[in-house]
Amino acid sequence: MLLDMYASMLRIRLFEEKIVDLYPEQEMKCPVHLCIGQEAIAAGVCLNLRKDDYVFSNHRGHGHALAKGSAMRPLMAEFYGKVTGCSRGKGGSMHIIDVENGILGTSAIVAGGIPMGVGAALASSIRKDGRVTVIFFGDGAYDEGALYESFNFASLKKLPVVFFCENNFYATNSHQSARQSACRISEAASAFDAHGVCIDGNDVIEVYKATQDSINRARKGGGPSLIEAKTYRWKGHVGPEADYEKGCRPKEELLYWMERCPVKVMRELLLSRSVATESELAGIATSVTDEIEDAVKFAKESEYPPLSDLLTDVYAPVKETL
Amino acid sequence: MPWTKVYSNKAEFEKALSDNKDLRGLAYKDALLEATSQMLESDETVFVIGEGIDDPGGVFGSTKGLHLKFGRERVMDSPLAENGITGVAVGAAVAGMRPILVHMRVDFIPLTIDQIVNHAAKWRYMFGGKVSVPVVIRSMIGRGWGSAAQHSQSLQSLFTNIPGLKVVMPATPYDAKGLLRASVYDGNPVVFIEHRWLYEHMGHVPAEPYTVPLGKAVTRRAGRDATIVAVSYMVYESMCAADILKNEGIDCEVIDFRTLKPLDMPHILESVSKTGRLVIADTGWKDTGIGSEIIARVVEDGFGVLKAPPERVNLPEAPTPASPALEKAYYPGKNEIAAAVRRVVKRG
Numbered sequence: 001m002l003l004d005m006y007a008s009m010l011r012i013r014l015f016e017e018k019i020v021d022l023y024p025e026q027e028m029k030c031p032v033h034l035c036i037g038q039e040a041i042a043a044g045v046c047l048n049l050r051k052d053d054y055v056f057s058n059h060r061g062h063g064h065a066l067a068k069g070s071a072m073r074p075l076m077a078e079f080y081g082k083v084t085g086c087s088r089g090k091g092g093s094m095h096i097i098d099v100e101n102g103i104l105g106t107s108a109i110v111a112g113g114i115p116m117g118v119g120a121a122l123a124s125s126i127r128k129d130g131r132v133t134v135i136f137f138g139d140g141a142y143d144e145g146a147l148y149e150s151f152n153f154a155s156l157k158k159l160p161v162v163f164f165c166e167n168n169f170y171a172t173n174s175h176q177s178a179r180q181s182a183c184r185i186s187e188a189a190s191a192f193d194a195h196g197v198c199i200d201g202n203d204v205i206e207v208y209k210a211t212q213d214s215i216n217r218a219r220k221g222g223g224p225s226l227i228e229a230k231t232y233r234w235k236g237h238v239g240p241e242a243d244y245e246k247g248c249r250p251k252e253e254l255l256y257w258m259e260r261c262p263v264k265v266m267r268e269l270l271l272s273r274s275v276a277t278e279s280e281l282a283g284i285a286t287s288v289t290d291e292i293e294d295a296v297k298f299a300k301e302s303e304y305p306p307l308s309d310l311l312t313d314v315y316a317p318v319k320e321t322l
Numbered sequence: 323m324p325w326t327k328v329y330s331n332k333a334e335f336e337k338a339l340s341d342n343k344d345l346r347g348l349a350y351k352d353a354l355l356e357a358t359s360q361m362l363e364s365d366e367t368v369f370v371i372g373e374g375i376d377d378p379g380g381v382f383g384s385t386k387g388l389h390l391k392f393g394r395e396r397v398m399d400s401p402l403a404e405n406g407i408t409g410v411a412v413g414a415a416v417a418g419m420r421p422i423l424v425h426m427r428v429d430f431i432p433l434t435i436d437q438i439v440n441h442a443a444k445w446r447y448m449f450g451g452k453v454s455v456p457v458v459i460r461s462m463i464g465r466g467w468g469s470a471a472q473h474s475q476s477l478q479s480l481f482t483n484i485p486g487l488k489v490v491m492p493a494t495p496y497d498a499k500g501l502l503r504a505s506v507y508d509g510n511p512v513v514f515i516e517h518r519w520l521y522e523h524m525g526h527v528p529a530e531p532y533t534v535p536l537g538k539a540v541t542r543r544a545g546r547d548a549t550i551v552a553v554s555y556m557v558y559e560s561m562c563a564a565d566i567l568k569n570e571g572i573d574c575e576v577i578d579f580r581t582l583k584p585l586d587m588p589h590i591l592e593s594v595s596k597t598g599r600l601v602i603a604d605t606g607w608k609d610t611g612i613g614s615e616i617i618a619r620v621v622e623d624g625f626g627v628l629k630a631p632p633e634r635v636n637l638p639e640a641p642t643p644a645s646p647a648l649e650k651a652y653y654p655g656k657n658e659i660a661a662a663v664r665r666v667v668k669r670g
């Protein structure tokens with residue numbers, strides 16, 4: 001399991017770093033919101049999930065999809081605006097979908113995915129299909145009324161859903177303390193008679209355990225939980241660059257969190273406990289790198305959507321009713 | 323006149339500046355900033371609120387540094403709570419303030435429709451005129467670089483359907499400054515929509531405070547053969563189209579209506595009566611868009627003036643695609659406007 005955690009985090013890290021390298025070529029013509037520094041959350045959560053469990057993500061969603069099992073090819077192709085992309089090039093990096101892996105689409109409206117996630121959980125509960133829904137959202141989305149309306153409903157109906165807040169302390173450049181009176185996100189759960197917990201989002205084991213507990217509750221009909229995981233994004237809100245030079249955030253803050261790099265910490269743990277050797281870890285890195293190179297090649301070589309796609313998919317075809 | 327002119331590029335404006343020492347050049351975004359700063363300076367009831375307005379970028383430059391000058395009590399960052407904060411601004415307006423609320427993208431306004439449509443627009447009427455709602459809701463249309471379906475919409479026509487609201491879309495730096503001030507002092511809820519692709523456009527902007535009246539169109543270019551009625555960024559594209567058509571011997575009049583509600587129909591009708599031909603260029607979708615309204619009113623108020631069926635230049639009937647291949651095909655511009663004018667001229 002520890003090795004799986006490491007591999008999943010590394011897969012996200014290297015994928016995002018590849019985007020950092022490629023973005024200046026200006027071929028990936030869409031905004032990218034990177035999750036470098038926050039990998040422990042996606043990895044730790046999704047290792048608890050079944051393939052058919054639902055995940056609702058947000059604008060910063062590459063890691064969630066990768067951890068949930070999405071292949072790299074359709075993601076990378078989507079970022080390149082190609083017809084082979086997960087959304088046929090119509091969505092770009094903020095609008096990831098992978099229906100087979102339980103991702104029914106991703107909203108770039110902050111908190112837009114939260115009520116929809118509750119809706120998916122409602123569907124599971126009506127169908128009694130045993131699925132759990134995890135909704136990822138940021139500390140910024142915590143400001144939105146949609147969260148409270150949805151949370152109350154989820155709790156009222158004891159829906160199988162986990163509200164997972166990635167608290168990286170900022171919404172674009174606005175600090176949590178400039179937006180929230182209390183800054184104790186997980187405590188909101190008690191107002192809805194739900195389980196709430198605040199954890200270290202850079203500790204993948206802690207993320208895994210906290211999520212396991214909440215998912216068990218949810219599957220057993222115990223209703224929703226709210227997990228707040230504290231973490232930090234290393235890059236600017238959008239794009240491949242760091243943002244401290246622009247005066248958006250203090251550099252010391254970034255350095256503090258880089259010390260607590262989830263990938264590095266796990267690597268050291270694996271080696272010190274002799275769970276894996278250097279060469280085994282190198283082997284994981286090689287296979288991830290191969291997967292990335294393949295995805296980039298695939299994306300670059302794929303075709304753009306034909307112009308006729310401009311007007312397709314606006315409506316679903318109307319089936320003849322019997 | 324320098325204040326009605328649309329400069330198609332920086333070089334053209336710089337030439338105008340060197341020819342006329344009285345001109346003062348400012349970018350659209352700086353004109354908005356200057357208007358806001360002057361109102362904050364002179365009027366204690368004015369305050370600005372919005373997500374990220376005090377961050378280093380300052381809403382693409384249009385609120386940059388205002389919090390340093392006027393303090394965070396009057397220039398305040400807001401939680402990500404669009405509907406709630408819009409209601410807060412509406413309530414503050416009813417209580418005697420003049421809030422300028424900023425939603426960085428028009429796409430976030432749908433979250434606030436309840437406060438705008440059910441509250442701001444109706445509050446005065448519902449209470450027999452006892453109170454009014456002097457709030458300005460600034461918002462920006464984004465475009466390009468795969469912004470995609472949720473970050474590039476032009477939703478102005480949602481609001482023109484609602485009595486009690488006014489809807490403004492400035493196309494030049496001069497109008498950005500003057501219309502913003504007029505909107506703040508209009509005394510009614512005004513939805514003020516800016517276009518990101520205009521933000522760097524330069525133009526003549528006097529230093530002192532002034533207003534440009536709401537509900538007044540302006541002729542950007544006089545011509546005999548066809549009238550192009552445009553708004554916001556499409557004014558600029560229409561001017562370019564008129565240049566292209568001039569070389570073909572088609573002389574276009576370009577009218578910028580500036581305010582979508584109220585609409586300056588006398589001005590538009592006067593031009594259409596002269597040319598007999600009408601093309602409308604809007605940044606949004608076609609169905610029940612502002613072009614539908616303009617054509618309806620031309621027919622209602624000036625039945626018989628048209629020599630040929632009018633045309634509308636709009637976005638295709640689909641959300642915005644992310645892919646650069648599709649995005650390029652998505653946006654109409656000067657060529658589509660010119661083609662529409664040619665067709666209209668050919669038909670009568």
Ligand SMILES: Cc1ncc(C[n+]2csc(CCOP(=O)(O)OP(=O)(O)O)c2C)c(N)n1
Nearest residue numbers: 060108109110138139140141170171172430
């Ligand atoms: C309703 C809405 N308001 C504002 C925005 C602009 N916006 C996009 S992401 C973002 C910050 C979100 O912060 P958070 O939820 O903490 O997520 P993070 O970016 O930190 O991962 C903002 C303000 C938006 N997309 N939708």
Ligand SMILES: [Mg+2]
Nearest residue numbers: 138139170171
């Ligand atoms: Mg955040």
